Amino acid sequence: MSKQVDHIKKKQEKDDWHTLIRQMSPGLDDQVVERLCHYVTRLEAWNRVHNLTGLDSAHDIVTQLVMPSIALQSTLSKYACVLDLGTGAGIPGV
Incomplete structure (x- = not known):
């Protein structure tokens, strides 16, 4: 039963991220x-093992890492060349 509850919870979280990303x-x-x-x-799974970002939850990863990167997309897409210095864990650093 617990495994099924975990699966439902993970699906709900993913749906929440999907909605948040879509809105942004x-x-x-x-x-x-x-x-x-x-x-x-x-990233959330590997972050528990290696502390790649220092963030504790998938929600924090979405709101503090993914969403700012998405927000930059529209601004940066008008430039021919952009330098990504990298910040670790695959997150762009400009």
Whole structure:
């Protein structure tokens, strides 16, 4: 029973991330949103092992790392060249 509850909880969290990402950047196609959700899930799991970001929850990863990166997309897309210095864990650092 607990495994089923965990599965339902994870699905609800993913739906919440999907909605949040969609609201922030409605131009993203479904495949990109799914990949971002998968990235968040994997980063959260590996973050527990290696402390890649210092963030404790998937919600924090979405709101503090993914969403700012998405917000930059519309601004940066008008430039021909952008330098990504990297901040670790695959998050852009400009």
